[in-house]
Amino acid sequence: MPPKDGCAQGSRIPRFVVTLRIEGLRVITLQALSKRYGETRAVDALDLTVSPGRVTGFLGPNGAGKSTTMRMILGLDTPTEGSALVDGRPYADWPVPLAKVGALLDAKALHPRRTARNHLIAMARSNGIATSRVDEVLSIVGLDSVRQKRAGEFSLGMGQRLGIAGALLGDPEVLMFDEPVNGLDPDGVRWVRQLMRSLAAEGRTVFVSSHLMSEMQLTADQLVVIGRGRLIADAPIAEVIAGSSRTTVRVRIPDHHHLAVLRDRLVGEAEQVQSVPLLTQPHHPGQVGDQLIVTGVPAERVGDLAYELGVRLHELHTERASLEEAYMELTADSVQYGVAVAS
Numbered sequence: 001m002p003p004k005d006g007c008a009q010g011s012r013i014p015r016f017v018v019t020l021r022i023e024g025l026r027v028i029t030l031q032a033l034s035k036r037y038g039e040t041r042a043v044d045a046l047d048l049t050v051s052p053g054r055v056t057g058f059l060g061p062n063g064a065g066k067s068t069t070m071r072m073i074l075g076l077d078t079p080t081e082g083s084a085l086v087d088g089r090p091y092a093d094w095p096v097p098l099a100k101v102g103a104l105l106d107a108k109a110l111h112p113r114r115t116a117r118n119h120l121i122a123m124a125r126s127n128g129i130a131t132s133r134v135d136e137v138l139s140i141v142g143l144d145s146v147r148q149k150r151a152g153e154f155s156l157g158m159g160q161r162l163g164i165a166g167a168l169l170g171d172p173e174v175l176m177f178d179e180p181v182n183g184l185d186p187d188g189v190r191w192v193r194q195l196m197r198s199l200a201a202e203g204r205t206v207f208v209s210s211h212l213m214s215e216m217q218l219t220a221d222q223l224v225v226i227g228r229g230r231l232i233a234d235a236p237i238a239e240v241i242a243g244s245s246r247t248t249v250r251v252r253i254p255d256h257h258h259l260a261v262l263r264d265r266l267v268g269e270a271e272q273v274q275s276v277p278l279l280t281q282p283h284h285p286g287q288v289g290d291q292l293i294v295t296g297v298p299a300e301r302v303g304d305l306a307y308e309l310g311v312r313l314h315e316l317h318t319e320r321a322s323l324e325e326a327y328m329e330l331t332a333d334s335v336q337y338g339v340a341v342a343s
């Protein structure tokens with residue numbers, strides 16, 4: 001008779017295979033997702049996984065394919081090829097779609113004569129959600145006092161708040177927002193940022209498109225950048241910034257001979273090494289020596305090399321690119337609708 005614990009005698013290895021079914025993965029998976037409109041490849045063979053527990057910023061120039069991608073995830077557009085799944089199923093196959101994915105795509109897509117409350121009640125009914133939840137979300141988004149006002153009389157920012165209320169209605173595991181801070185006042189922008197961060201902290205998947213780089217820098221953990229429908233980057237925000245050629249290491253070295261020794265050692269390893277006399281920089285009282293500006297090697301490595309070579313340093317620090325600079329560099333070849341601007 002086999003032992004009760006299912007292990008072979010004399011062995012700790014179980015004799016049977018256990019298949020684990022993990023519920024609620026909260027993952028968006030795009031596989032070779034493509035959408036063509038005539039000659040236009042709006043989305044072009046996009047492979048992507050958007051994971052829970054973090055805010056994923058979705059960036060790209062005008063016409064890059066962000067909205068089309070989001071529409072395909074929600075089944076509002078049909079892929080020409082490939083698939084867009086939420087936890088392994090198309091959005092529409094979930095029994096209560098609003099409990100799986102809540103989305104704000106077009107804040108203006110409202111019935112103008114319907115009140116805010118009735119708009120949400122209609123949405124709730126279509127998904128079997130209790131009316132009490134409507135009042136809850138109106139309160140969460142700060143529209144309590146205008147619940148009986150017609151949506152057609154709403155300002156852009158109020159419309160955004162109502163759209164966000166709709167996204168929260170089903171208490172969903174996955175949230176998608178297309179330009180959520182569009183039209184919001186600074187207080188509203190900060191509120192949306194905090195909302196997205198707290199939704200991610202609760203373990204939900206938050207996928208948000210925006211053109212506001214400074215806002216994305218404060219909100220997102222992960223960045224997905226697309227251009228002309230194709231994936232350009234999918235990385236943690238710190239990695240995207242560190243990868244920019246505008247991120248440099250500045251080293252101040254008091255001794256000219258030492259400077260030359262370290263520069264010669266770095267030349268083969270760094271993307272670029274520049275000697276910059278301190279005198280050409282803004283005034284640095286009491287500082288002596290010249291500087292090296294190094295690209296493509298982290299500060300830790302520069303410090304270690306200086307130590308190995310016996311080079312004395314007076315200053316070593318990283319000057320990080322802004323997200324905007326990193327983004328401009330990544331998408332330089334993908335901008336379709338732009339005018340030349342001096343940088």
Ligand SMILES: Nc1ncnc2c1ncn2[C@@H]1O[C@H](COP(=O)(O)OP(=O)(O)OP(=O)(O)O)[C@@H](O)[C@H]1O
Pocket residue numbers: 037040041042060061062063064065066067068069
């Ligand atoms: N219904 C449609 N019919 C024809 N072309 C479309 C349609 N929807 C989108 N496109 C085209 O697909 C491409 C991607 O558009 P999309 O709106 O997805 O880009 P986006 O990244 O969201 O842009 P934006 O940042 O300007 O909102 C564009 O060239 C656009 O003109």
